Amino acid sequence: xxxxxxxxxxxxxxxxxxxxxxxxxxxxxxxxxxxxxxxxxxxxxxxxxxxxxxxxxxxxxxxxxxxxxxxxxxxxxxxxxxxxxxxxxxxxxxxxxxxxxxxxxxxxxxxxxxxxxxxxxxxxxxxxxxxxxxxxxxxxxxxxxxxxxxxxxxxxxxxxxxxxxxxxxxxxxxxxxxxxxxxxxxxxxxxxxxxxxxxxxxxxxxxxxxxxxxxxxxxxxxxxxxxxxxxxxxxxxxxxxxxxxxxxxxxxxxxxxxxxxxxxxxxxxxxxxxxxxxxxxxxxxxxxxxxxxxxxxxxxxxxxxxxxxxxxxxxxxxxxxxxxxxxxxxxxxxxxxxxxxxxxxxxxxxxxxxxxxxxxxxxxxxxxxxxxxxxxxxxxxxxxxxxxxxxxxxxxxxxxxxxxxxxxxxxxxxxxxxxxxxxxxxxxxxxxxxxxxxxxxxxxxxxxxxxxxxxxxxxxxxxxxxxxxxxxxxxxxxxxxxxxxxxxxxxxxxxxxxxxxxxxxxxxxxxx
Numbered sequence: 001x002x003x004x005x006x007x008x009x010x011x012x013x014x015x016x017x018x019x020x021x022x023x024x025x026x027x028x029x030x031x032x033x034x035x036x037x038x039x040x041x042x043x044x045x046x047x048x049x050x051x052x053x054x055x056x057x058x059x060x061x062x063x064x065x066x067x068x069x070x071x072x073x074x075x076x077x078x079x080x081x082x083x084x085x086x087x088x089x090x091x092x093x094x095x096x097x098x099x100x101x102x103x104x105x106x107x108x109x110x111x112x113x114x115x116x117x118x119x120x121x122x123x124x125x126x127x128x129x130x131x132x133x134x135x136x137x138x139x140x141x142x143x144x145x146x147x148x149x150x151x152x153x154x155x156x157x158x159x160x161x162x163x164x165x166x167x168x169x170x171x172x173x174x175x176x177x178x179x180x181x182x183x184x185x186x187x188x189x190x191x192x193x194x195x196x197x198x199x200x201x202x203x204x205x206x207x208x209x210x211x212x213x214x215x216x217x218x219x220x221x222x223x224x225x226x227x228x229x230x231x232x233x234x235x236x237x238x239x240x241x242x243x244x245x246x247x248x249x250x251x252x253x254x255x256x257x258x259x260x261x262x263x264x265x266x267x268x269x270x271x272x273x274x275x276x277x278x279x280x281x282x283x284x285x286x287x288x289x290x291x292x293x294x295x296x297x298x299x300x301x302x303x304x305x306x307x308x309x310x311x312x313x314x315x316x317x318x319x320x321x322x323x324x325x326x327x328x329x330x331x332x333x334x335x336x337x338x339x340x341x342x343x344x345x346x347x348x349x350x351x352x353x354x355x356x357x358x359x360x361x362x363x364x365x366x367x368x369x370x371x372x373x374x375x376x377x378x379x380x381x382x383x384x385x386x387x388x389x390x391x392x393x394x395x396x397x398x399x400x401x402x403x404x405x406x407x408x409x410x411x412x413x414x415x416x417x418x419x420x421x422x423x424x425x426x427x428x429x430x431x432x433x434x435x436x437x438x439x440x441x442x443x444x445x446x447x448x449x450x451x452x453x454x455x456x457x458x459x460x461x462x463x464x465x466x467x468x469x470x471x472x473x474x475x476x477x478x479x480x481x482x483x484x485x486x487x488x489x490x491x492x493x494x495x496x497x498x499x500x501x502x503x504x505x506x507x508x509x510x511x512x
Contacts, residue, residue, distance in 0.1 A: 026056070032194045033060045033100075037073035042088045043113035054094040061099045068197035069098065071121065072105035072190050077114030079135070088113070089257075092145045096120040105193035106130055106181070116145040119154070124181040125193040126172050132180060133169040137237045138463065140276030142244060142264040149248045149256045155179045157220035157245065165228065165241045221246060234331070235464050236272040240264075271474070275466030282453030282467070289450060298439075299458045302451060305435030305494065306428050307349055310336055311368050312493040315409045317416040318424060320385040321397055326424040331462025337385040338395060344380030345372065363492050368408040375404060430483050431494040432468040434501065437511060440469075441500040448473075448512040472501075473510035481505050 025036045035056065039045065045053070060069055095102050101122035104110075109131045110118050118124050126132075136143045143164065151160035155178045162168035175181045185192035224242060232238040244263050248256040267273045286295070310323050324335020340348045349369055377383045377400070386395035409416050436451045452467020465471055472480050484497045497505075504511055 024056075026060075028066070029194055030198070031065060031067045032070055032197050033063075033066050033068075034070045034072065034190055034194070035060075036190075037071065037076050039073055040075045041077060041079045041112070041114040042091050042117050043079060045088060045091070050088055050091050053091060057094050057098055057102070066100055068101045068103060068122075068194075070103045070105050070190060070193040070197065071095075072107065072193070074107060077104065077106050077110040077118050078108060079112035079114050087144075089145055092117065092120045096146070098122075101197065103193045103197050105185075105189045107189050109133075112136060112143070113145065116143055116147045119147055119150045120145075123193075123196050125183045125185050125189055125196055126175065126181045127185050127189050128172050130172045130175075131169050132163070132171075132175045133167070134163050135167075135280075137165065137241055138167060138276060139280040140237060140268070140273035140464075142237075142241060142260060142267060144257070144261050144264045146253070146257060148241070148244045148260050149253045152245065152248055153253075157224065157249065161224040161227070161242075161245060164245070165224070165238050166231070221249060236270050237267060237276060237464065240267045272464045275470060276464055278449065278466045278470060279453065279456045279463040282449040283457050285447075285450055286453040286457055295454065295458065298446075298451075299454050301439060302432070302436055302454055303348075303459050305431040307336055308363075309427050309431035309494055311349075311366050312364065312491070313419060313424060313427060314368060314405050315366050315412060315414055315416070316419060316491075318419045319397065319405075320401065321395075322419070322421070323424060326421045327428060329421070330425050330428075331465060333460040341379040341384035341386055341395070344382075345369070345378050345384065347380075363495050364412075366408055367411055368405060371404045371408055372401075375400065377401070377404075426483065427487065427494065429468060429471060430480065430487065433472040433480055434484055434494055434498055436469055437472075437501050438495075438498045440511065441498055448510075452512075469511045473512055477501055477505035477510070 024038060027034050027036075037053070039049065042050070042053075057069065060066060095117065102120075104118040104121040104124045106118060106124060106126040107130075108127065110124075110126065111131070111133050112135055115132060115134065134143055134147060142148065148160075148164060151164065154160075159178050163170070170178065170180065172181070172184050176184055182196055183192055224245070228238050228242050240263050244256075244260045247259040247263075251259065289295070290298075313323060314320065320335075320337035324338050327335050334342075336348065372378075372385075377385070379385070383398070383400075385398070385401055387398040406416065432455070436448075436455075439451060440446055440448060448469040449467075452461075452469050455461035455467045456463045461467055466474075480501060481497045484494055484501075487494050488496055500511065
């Protein structure tokens, strides 16, 4: 029983805490054992820490004077986003299979692997203000320690899919209403957990069962399938997670967990999962880089080449709705012209006084934005690229904008012709890659993962594609050079391939 209390060294190495701070303390309160762990979430425990915890649970369960065990820790149920976690299934199985019910006393957030540990418990009490989420899919991995199997049995298939597939985050009130937790504590979360242990462990025992989920939950899978096809039609990770949920609906927990482990291993080898892991690591780097204002300036500089190319394609024959539709089909969260109408054209396209966009960014001058400004079509509260129906958010093409685009093309002596969706997507990506590479070339403190993170976190680039520079490396820089030169020969809108692209292509290297 005292094994955890005596093992202090592993924790001190990780946290650099004072020598007097113990690894854990165990106290008995009204026939309930309270284990206070001064450890991070179990995904960061080493083998010794895992074994000590399991031994402590076994020793406590062997006593005849206890009725339950409460587990609590300041960072026990949280998780640092983007980190891959080692296997700790033995810990989860020890908690779920404990002869005495184990109650999770969650003082803060329960995220990722920490929430998986909480789900293995017989009951959960949380402090108000806590958040509950699974960031795993955003990092290109599946939860493999029972979340996929236990959540549908606990809160139903639809709500489980919200958390596991669609990146939902629940606050304490929503988690209580859903049945994810059993109670919200006042000031003392441990005391509330002890009260729960004395009164029974509520509806949470359902997730310890090895039964199949209800037929009604299986029926809900149909709606989840439709939502995945609608919201993530080309994404691998949501499809794999959906298959794992389907297995959880028809198999006992242990067999379903084995299927999930195999699916997770297969997912990790896919290009999309590796791109998501790359994006998650880049996001962690971005959070440590610079002030928010510096990130905003860098984001404006990165986005400008794509916006410039989009305006040029309007002059050549595309329409705002076609460009928005193509970029959203590529994976962007919103098209640039719809975003311009929502935020205002100056916020998106304007050459800013703060120098965020070069003073002369046009390789080929287009008067389209000037003509839009002259017509007072500034977006935001004013008219923009689209006509907005009254009392509706529906956007339709505006004939006045068509006349402005045609006037711009006539000024440039361009004969507008229909443009394919494939050409639009390729040109936007080429422009974004060349612009980002130019920044890499002139700014010593920038890296390809950092710039890609700005694209995925701040500018709506699909994280499952990693970012423009990762896409360029995967496509091959020789093809990027060829595409930019063909575009330059026809009309110099995206610029010549910058020096760093030429150099890396010649060496057979990548920008990352």
